Amino acid sequence: MPALLVGNLFLGNHYPKNYIDKEITLKHVATPVTVFFDGQKREFVTESATVQEALNKEGIRISEFDLVEPARETILNGNFMIVTIKRARPIIIIDNGQEIKTQSPYDNVPDILNHSGIKIYPEDQVRLKVPLGRIDITPQIVIDRINPVTLEVDGQKLSFKTPAVKVIDLLKEKRVVLGPRDLVEPCSETFVKRGMTIKVIRISENTVIEQVDIPFEVEYIYDNTLPCSEEVVIQEGLLGKKEQIANIIYQNGWEKERVIIYEKILSLPRKAVIKKGTRQAYSGFATWYGPGFVGSNTASGELFNPAAFTAAHRTLPFGTLVKVTNVATGLSCVVRINDRGPYSYHIIDLTRAAADAIGMASVAPVILEVL
Numbered sequence: 001m002p003a004l005l006v007g008n009l010f011l012g013n014h015y016p017k018n019y020i021d022k023e024i025t026l027k028h029v030a031t032p033v034t035v036f037f038d039g040q041k042r043e044f045v046t047e048s049a050t051v052q053e054a055l056n057k058e059g060i061r062i063s064e065f066d067l068v069e070p071a072r073e074t075i076l077n078g079n080f081m082i083v084t085i086k087r088a089r090p091i092i093i094i095d096n097g098q099e100i101k102t103q104s105p106y107d108n109v110p111d112i113l114n115h116s117g118i119k120i121y122p123e124d125q126v127r128l129k130v131p132l133g134r135i136d137i138t139p140q141i142v143i144d145r146i147n148p149v150t151l152e153v154d155g156q157k158l159s160f161k162t163p164a165v166k167v168i169d170l171l172k173e174k175r176v177v178l179g180p181r182d183l184v185e186p187c188s189e190t191f192v193k194r195g196m197t198i199k200v201i202r203i204s205e206n207t208v209i210e211q212v213d214i215p216f217e218v219e220y221i222y223d224n225t226l227p228c229s230e231e232v233v234i235q236e237g238l239l240g241k242k243e244q245i246a247n248i249i250y251q252n253g254w255e256k257e258r259v260i261i262y263e264k265i266l267s268l269p270r271k272a273v274i275k276k277g278t279r280q281a282y283s284g285f286a287t288w289y290g291p292g293f294v295g296s297n298t299a300s301g302e303l304f305n306p307a308a309f310t311a312a313h314r315t316l317p318f319g320t321l322v323k324v325t326n327v328a329t330g331l332s333c334v335v336r337i338n339d340r341g342p343y344s345y346h347i348i349d350l351t352r353a354a355a356d357a358i359g360m361a362s363v364a365p366v367i368l369e370v371l
Contacts, residue, residue, distance in 0.1 A: 029078035035060060037085035050075055051083055063088060067105035090138045093118060094129070096145040097165035098191055107132060109141055118143070121194070123161060147192050151176075153200040155252070164192050176200060205249045207261075214240030216269035226277025227369050237272030240265070280370040284347030286324060287363050288355035298339035305351070312339035312349040321371040324348065326358035328365060333357040 033054055035042045048054035052072035055062060062068060065088030088103035091112060104112040109128065113120060120126060120143070129140040144163055151158045153176055164170035168188035171178065178184065181203035216237035226232065245262035248255055290306040298304050300318040311322065316337045325332040335354050342349045348368060
């Protein structure tokens with residue numbers, strides 16, 4: 001922001017907020033300026049706000065690479081000012097094999113590299129291929145990077161520093177010989193960079209002849225006479241055999257791809273046949289009931305008979321036949337559901353006759369199978 005005069009009041013390098021708000025007309029300060037450039041000296045007085053604006057009005061052109069002192073954005077405040085322009089000249093920087101064309105007004109290597117935004121590390125080597133003092137040829141600065149890298153090859157992980165320019169140079173440095181099908185990541189023409197990881201993937205292939213099992217199918221026959229947890233093998237399954245010729249591709253010793261190029265059946269598989277039970281089965285505790293119910297109607301309307309093989313169940317339909325097995329004795333009997341109950345944690349109430357048949361005294365663990 002330019003220095004300003006309001007009447008005889010010098011405002012320095014800032015517009016006071018109250019003057020901006022009131023939009024008072026202000027006049028730039030006249031500043032005497034001397035400019036040294038291209039071996040010339042030019043003197044003039046300007047009311048321009050900044051050094052850049054003053055140079056533009058005087059027709060003194062500067063490029064983005066030229067060095068202007070004081071800086072282009074410096075505000076002219078009425079005090080005598082000397083401006084020096086140092087022209088940038090072409091520079092070629094070869095950074096680890098990569099050519100960078102730029103311009104710089106500086107006369108020494110560190111400032112040129114800093115001006116070009118190129119970072120140098122302590123282990124790097126910097127040299128002049130073409131001296132800076134030559135005017136007939138573009139100076140060249142060569143940077144030989146000593147980059148820390150990691151190389152993964154043949155099961156090893158090696159970390160080291162290298163002056164190699166490209167990946168292929170690094171492999172030669174470490175005497176890594178590539179097979180005709182081996183892969184390198186990144187590719188061998190990639191420029192080496194600081195912190196890079198290079199992987200060598202060994203590719204090999206082999207043709208093998210082998211016998212392979214042919215799996216058999218399983219056929220289930222569902223049988224309502226067996227409980228749902230029971231299976232009976234009717235026919236054992238038998239694996240088949242086939243001979244294969246396969247071409248196998250390996251990466252670093254691990255199989256990556258397999259292509260079958262020939263196949264011959266030696267024996268066919270035989271399917272397995274299994275009978276699978278579907279009869280519902282439940283487990284729990286059984287009780288028996290009778291005293292006080294003789295001559296009374298059951299929930300189905302029948303008269304209760306303690307000598308009959310009947311039982312009470314909470315949900316099974318009346319007339320359902322159920323096989324009851326006492327887990328403790330292994331004894332079983334078949335009862336018909338004609339009543340409802342028991343209304344507790346027990347799963348079935350038997351008559352006295354049924355309870356005696358399975359060797360149950362009062363309460364027994366049982367398995368119920370719906371027939």
